[in-house]
Amino acid sequence: MLFDNPTIVAGFSPPRIGAALALCLFVAPFAAAQTRQFSGRHVTIHTDLPASAALDQLPAAFDAAVPQWCEFFGVDPDRLADWHVTAYLMTSRDAFKQRGLLPDHLPDFAHGYQYGNSVWVVDQPSDYYTRHLLLHEGVHALMFQLFGGAGPAWYMEGMAELLATHRWSDGEIALPVIPESREAFPFWGRLKVIQSARDKGQALPIDAVMRYSHKAHRQVEPYAWSWGALTLLNMYPEYRTAAIAATDRAGQPPLQFTRNFYSELKDQWPQLQLRWRMLVDGLDYGFDPLRNRIDLTNFPATAEASTATKQLEIAADRGWQSSGIRVAAGQSIRITAEGRYTLGDDPRPWECEPQGVTIEYHRGHPLGMLLAAVAPTSDADATRMTNPQIVGVGREGTFVAEFDGMLLLRIGDDPAALADNRGSASVTVSVAVAERP
Numbered sequence: 001m002l003f004d005n006p007t008i009v010a011g012f013s014p015p016r017i018g019a020a021l022a023l024c025l026f027v028a029p030f031a032a033a034q035t036r037q038f039s040g041r042h043v044t045i046h047t048d049l050p051a052s053a054a055l056d057q058l059p060a061a062f063d064a065a066v067p068q069w070c071e072f073f074g075v076d077p078d079r080l081a082d083w084h085v086t087a088y089l090m091t092s093r094d095a096f097k098q099r100g101l102l103p104d105h106l107p108d109f110a111h112g113y114q115y116g117n118s119v120w121v122v123d124q125p126s127d128y129y130t131r132h133l134l135l136h137e138g139v140h141a142l143m144f145q146l147f148g149g150a151g152p153a154w155y156m157e158g159m160a161e162l163l164a165t166h167r168w169s170d171g172e173i174a175l176p177v178i179p180e181s182r183e184a185f186p187f188w189g190r191l192k193v194i195q196s197a198r199d200k201g202q203a204l205p206i207d208a209v210m211r212y213s214h215k216a217h218r219q220v221e222p223y224a225w226s227w228g229a230l231t232l233l234n235m236y237p238e239y240r241t242a243a244i245a246a247t248d249r250a251g252q253p254p255l256q257f258t259r260n261f262y263s264e265l266k267d268q269w270p271q272l273q274l275r276w277r278m279l280v281d282g283l284d285y286g287f288d289p290l291r292n293r294i295d296l297t298n299f300p301a302t303a304e305a306s307t308a309t310k311q312l313e314i315a316a317d318r319g320w321q322s323s324g325i326r327v328a329a330g331q332s333i334r335i336t337a338e339g340r341y342t343l344g345d346d347p348r349p350w351e352c353e354p355q356g357v358t359i360e361y362h363r364g365h366p367l368g369m370l371l372a373a374v375a376p377t378s379d380a381d382a383t384r385m386t387n388p389q390i391v392g393v394g395r396e397g398t399f400v401a402e403f404d405g406m407l408l409l410r411i412g413d414d415p416a417a418l419a420d421n422r423g424s425a426s427v428t429v430s431v432a433v434a435e436r437p
Helices: 019-023 058-073 093-098 125-148 153-164 190-199 221-235 237-250 252-282
Strands: 036-039 041-047 085-090 112-117 116-120 168-169 172-173 309-315 321-327 332-338 341-343 348-353 359-361 366-369 370-376 389-392 396-400 405-411 424-432
Touching: 041 058, 041 125, 058 085, 058 125, 058 153, 058 172, 058 237, 085 093, 085 125, 112 125, 116 125, 125 153, 125 237, 153 221, 153 237, 153 252, 168 321, 190 252, 221 237, 221 252, 237 252, 252 370, 309 321, 309 405, 321 424, 332 370, 348 359, 389 396, 405 424
Parallel strands: 041 085, 085 116
Antiparallel strands: 036 041, 112 116, 168 172, 309 424, 321 405, 332 396, 332 424, 341 348, 341 424, 359 366, 370 389, 370 405
């Protein structure tokens, strides 16, 4: 059974203390001459930083996030009417320690930490990332306040990353969002971690992410993978429902929580693993989660490979689309395609056919080319995800499946640029008997 090895998922919950116990935390009075404080409805910030427009907006951003967090979790905002967090935003840890504002019993942390309704945030090189960390620690505090816990490491940190990744402009906040560019989200870096591992063949299976121990997040990489896992769960209504319902068990021991979560989705786990594999393959700045959802209503009921011939319409305004065909390693797959569709409309629509246009390329293939993917149904290594086999097909092509998996198809385009595409390609897929040694 998955998640059945306590040495892999081992560890107690991270030492974050619920709101009721936070009263035990002694925080000495602030030395007014050396620091300043400013407040909103839900947060008071103590800092040794000089005033700036971005800094002075932090309480407003935090207050704007609270009702959106409540909406995400399906919680009545009145439950948090009197909820208040004390935040310590630091440039000098030593100065805060000397004044008793950074207690010795807190563990070492690189960027931020939450203890009850108190949070500590180290000032970051960008205004965005400082605000992100304040929101991240705020999500931890909110979850302990509402649910009496925040779950195991993958869930706790993934949820905080999901609900802290935001867009702040003109006094309004939008969350959760997928960053549209590196420049707009400086020093965030989660996509860089995932893309680098993917390109090196070192991406993590979703099961490995969910086995993180409570010590894993002392490094940066687990935050990226946990964010990715919660991004997947948030993309699909059936997974999102399970993820929100899991807050009822947020105080459970980590292994028990993860086992129960898996049990809730056990019948859908092969589909979830496939979707994770293709999400990791395609994640990029501006990724459109709605148009990149993979509809698996035609997912085969059995694990038997097909030898069928099938006709499909592959829409240009969606990401990977399931053929409903399961293939085996060694099977020959022949695909033909025809049709005309348009990509984009700025400055004018680009008319394409399945061979694509060589004016522009995306990940090595002409823009608009018909692509095929075999998404493997298992991994040879439980700690390393097998990347999908992706083939440029064009008008016609034949290739041999490298491993057992599901056959997916799409019109090649940036996954952030699907909304203004129009039309589809008519595709015929023929799968021959596997040629095994």
